[in-house]
């Protein structure tokens with residue numbers, strides 16, 4: 066299952082600077098086998114990450130080096146380049162000139178992935194007055210309920226604002242995982 070973050074801040078991208086293009090070498094100095102890199106007229110700096118997501122398993126090639134299979138995808142945007150490139154952590158760090166920032170993003174996703182795995186089985190799940198599975202966590206109250214043969218859920222925040230699941234799910238487990246994704250979205254949506 067795929068879940069995503071949108072980064073909260075999105076400052077204006079710096080204007081494209083002519084002259085600098087991505088080198089055909091990786092940060093470790095090894096030569097990049099991709100023909101596109103270095104000849105594809107890709108800016109070498111000033112890329113910005115606009116989005117990261119977790120594919121659940123290594124499932125696609127990094128679009129920059131085209132050698133690394135990636136699970137955590139950094140979506141990189143540049144004012145002087147027409148498309149967003151989906152790349153791995155090392156390439157992202159290279160493109161934005163700040164490896165630590167890319168690594169921090171990736172670590173956050175990894176942490177969320179392991180939290181997500183544990184989430185349906187947390188001891189904090191209780192039963193609501195109506196007999197539905199319920200949990201209070203991360204500042205939200207989540208209730209999972211059955212409508213007909215399918216499962217759904219609602220996330221309630223501190224201001225009593227409700228976010229209902231947009232879809233119904235075959236299993237209670239799937240509905241719980243969807244609620245976790247909902248919370249991640251609430252915590253990371255642009256403000």
Ligand SMILES: [Zn+2]
Pocket residue numbers: 127128129130131132133152153155156
């Ligand atoms: Zn790469």
